[in-house]
Amino acid sequence: MTGSGIRFIAPLLVLMVVAFNAPIVYMLGLAFWEKGRGFTLEHYEGLLETPVYLRVLGNTMRIALIATIANVVIGYPLAHWMRGLGSRARMIAIALVVLPFWVSILVRTYAWIVVLGNGGLVNRFLQWTGLTDAPVSFLYNELGVTIGMANVLLPFLVLPLFATMIRIDDRLLQAAASLGAPPRTIFWKVYFPLTLPALAAGALLVFILCLGFYVTPAVLGGGRVPMISNLLDTLINQIPRWEQASAISTILLIVTLLIFAAYRRLDRKASA
Amino acid sequence: MKRRTFVGAAASLPAVSILSGTARAQSKEIRMIESGGASGESIQKGYIDPLFQKTGIKVVRESPSSLGKLRALVESGQTSTTLFELGSGIVLQAKKLGLIEKMDWAAINPAPMFPEAKNEYGFGYSYFSTIMAWRKGAKEPQNFTEFFDSKAFPGKRCLPDFPHYCLPFALQAAGVPIDKLFPLDVDLAFKKLNEVKKDVAVWWKAGAQPPQLMKDNEVQYSICWSGRVVGDPAFGLSFAGGKADLSFIAVVKGSKPEDKAAANKLFYEMSLPENQAKAAEVISYTGPSPELDALLPKDKLWQFPTSKQNKAVQYFENAEWWAENGEAVNKKWEAFKLSL
Numbered sequence: 130m131t132g133s134g135i136r137f138i139a140p141l142l143v144l145m146v147v148a149f150n151a152p153i154v155y156m157l158g159l160a161f162w163e164k165g166r167g168f169t170l171e172h173y174e175g176l177l178e179t180p181v182y183l184r185v186l187g188n189t190m191r192i193a194l195i196a197t198i199a200n201v202v203i204g205y206p207l208a209h210w211m212r213g214l215g216s217r218a219r220m221i222a223i224a225l226v227v228l229p230f231w232v233s234i235l236v237r238t239y240a241w242i243v244v245l246g247n248g249g250l251v252n253r254f255l256q257w258t259g260l261t262d263a264p265v266s267f268l269y270n271e272l273g274v275t276i277g278m279a280n281v282l283l284p285f286l287v288l289p290l291f292a293t294m295i296r297i298d299d300r301l302l303q304a305a306a307s308l309g310a311p312p313r314t315i316f317w318k319v320y321f322p323l324t325l326p327a328l329a330a331g332a333l334l335v336f337i338l339c340l341g342f343y344v345t346p347a348v349l350g351g352g353r354v355p356m357i358s359n360l361l362d363t364l365i366n367q368i369p370r371w372e373q374a375s376a377i378s379t380i381l382l383i384v385t386l387l388i389f390a391a392y393r394r395l396d397r398k399a400s401a
Numbered sequence: 402m403k404r405r406t407f408v409g410a411a412a413s414l415p416a417v418s419i420l421s422g423t424a425r426a427q428s429k430e431i432r433m434i435e436s437g438g439a440s441g442e443s444i445q446k447g448y449i450d451p452l453f454q455k456t457g458i459k460v461v462r463e464s465p466s467s468l469g470k471l472r473a474l475v476e477s478g479q480t481s482t483t484l485f486e487l488g489s490g491i492v493l494q495a496k497k498l499g500l501i502e503k504m505d506w507a508a509i510n511p512a513p514m515f516p517e518a519k520n521e522y523g524f525g526y527s528y529f530s531t532i533m534a535w536r537k538g539a540k541e542p543q544n545f546t547e548f549f550d551s552k553a554f555p556g557k558r559c560l561p562d563f564p565h566y567c568l569p570f571a572l573q574a575a576g577v578p579i580d581k582l583f584p585l586d587v588d589l590a591f592k593k594l595n596e597v598k599k600d601v602a603v604w605w606k607a608g609a610q611p612p613q614l615m616k617d618n619e620v621q622y623s624i625c626w627s628g629r630v631v632g633d634p635a636f637g638l639s640f641a642g643g644k645a646d647l648s649f650i651a652v653v654k655g656s657k658p659e660d661k662a663a664a665n666k667l668f669y670e671m672s673l674p675e676n677q678a679k680a681a682e683v684i685s686y687t688g689p690s691p692e693l694d695a696l697l698p699k700d701k702l703w704q705f706p707t708s709k710q711n712k713a714v715q716y717f718e719n720a721e722w723w724a725e726n727g728e729a730v731n732k733k734w735e736a737f738k739l740s741l
Contacts, residue, residue, distance in 0.1 A: 185739065268619075353603075369469040371472070
């Protein structure tokens with residue numbers, strides 16, 4: 130059976146390896162191999178000598194973590210609320226969550242300028258109500274980047290979470306209630322553990338996507354929130370130091386894989 | 402496209418020698434990668450259209466033009482793109498990396514040009530300035546010391562997210578006169594930038610950002626490209642202490658001789674002052690002909706980077722210094738950005 134299966138996927142496999150994997154391996158190899166000079170570790174040594182690039186990577190991790198937490202705080206209650214809706218209201222809610230997928234990320238990001246800018250809707254409302262005198266700076270800082278990233282990535286968390294929540298049998302919750310558990314206990318002892326794997330998977334997906342974000346930090350960060358993909362853009366397109374970029378990409382890839390491995394371990398422990 | 406099918410057909414025919422003989426003389430279509438936007442349109446209207454009318458040679462434009470793209474083009478060994486737009490500092494870098502060809506000035510035989518535009522490795526086709534501008538109604542600074550003084554000139558600033566723009570302006574704010582800027586005192590420049598960074602709301606990457614941000618009242622003062630703000634009543638501006646720079650078009654390494662021959666025809670068109678005047682109608686940047694000023698509208702002379710009153714108050718980009726020190730400064734720049 131495996132033998133015949135291979136034959137069917139072979140064309141796709143060849144396409145993936147030739148068009149996708151081979152160029153990536155070549156790109157990553159650039160950091161180790163220089164034309165006419167052979168093997169070198171100089172680009173990694175360079176990274177250790179001037180750790181500013183590694184600090185940008187650390188900054189990226191931190192912002193990705195904040196954006197992921199924001200996503201969880203907004204996304205979990207939203208998915209839970211959608212579970213309790215009637216079927217028609219639920220369809221509408223799903224459509225509203227999915228809708229941003231069909232709008233270009235650039236348009237969505239620029240839309241935030243209209244909403245959150247100094248002369249934007251929110252600031253005009255705040256000043257009209259007299260809550261603030263001067264405009265609040267929502268944009269061109271980490272707050273703006275976090276809001277933008279949370280908005281773009283919310284469906285990635287909400288959809289898998291909602292799919293898991295809707296499959297939870299109501300009778301489990303009723304059984305817990307009939308045994309005298311108060312709602313809070315039911316939630317934390319029964320409901321939440323059942324949704325935890327989906328929550329972890331969704332959060333991990335969001336976190337990894339955050340690591341590679343380019344447009345949102347560039348537009349909403351006002352150039353004040355250095356993230357790794359913007360740095361890579363400089364190194365690849367402007368300087369162009371592909372070898373250095375390749376070394377940084379390799380480190381980014383390894384860190385991402387480590388996080389993924391840690392998650393798999395936790396997941397296996399949880400399901401065992 | 403057409404050329405490639407033609408060459409392909411020629412190779413498969415027995416009469417190769419005759420056909421390829423005529424093909425080598427000159428291509429009927431070449432490709433150019435330029436920076437896009439209004440400056441791309443100015444190339445089209447000023448130089449590409451007249452070339453087509455005179456010779457029937459077509460030039461297809463693509464954008465944008467980053468040095469990384471040029472490196473990828475050359476290293477992959479492709480020869481479909483002949484011309485590439487580069488900044489003055491980038492020409493030196495590209496030359497060092499072996500990505501561009503020497504210019505054949507004898508074959509181009511250009512009309513008279515300013516000497517700095519007639520580079521060994523590129524055709525300096527467009528002077529542009531980086532200057533201070535402000536939203537109408539804001540208090541008007543006279544120089545960069547005042548521009549960066551947020552106590553006397555309150556408001557948010559928008560600066561370029563590139564060290565080779567910001568550092569010389571910061572030095573001017575620290576009191577260095579424009580004829581003593583180079584070699585740059587990098588530490589002093591960063592010291593000044595650290596003092597003023599709290600007033601900078603946005604560090605821009607795209608030239609369209611600063612005018613838009615000033616219109617939206619997100620920022621009140623910007624350092625931006627002159628062509629984006631001159632002639633717009635929403636802004637005030639001054640060329641004082643600004644940076645005059647030159648954009649180049651270079652020939653991609655390994656281009657075919659017949660493509661180069663066609664490119665040289667375009668370079669000739671680019672050297673003609675009457676064509677440069679047409680290009681200046683599209684964008685307020687100027688070509689390298691010393692006779693150009695006479696052909697430009699008198700009432701608009703104040704808008705152009707090279708008109709006499711503007712050229713005198715600006716400094717000229719020192720591409721050699723940046724080619725030497727650019728990468729080291731860039732690391733410091735990234736560290737500075739982390740401290741924002």
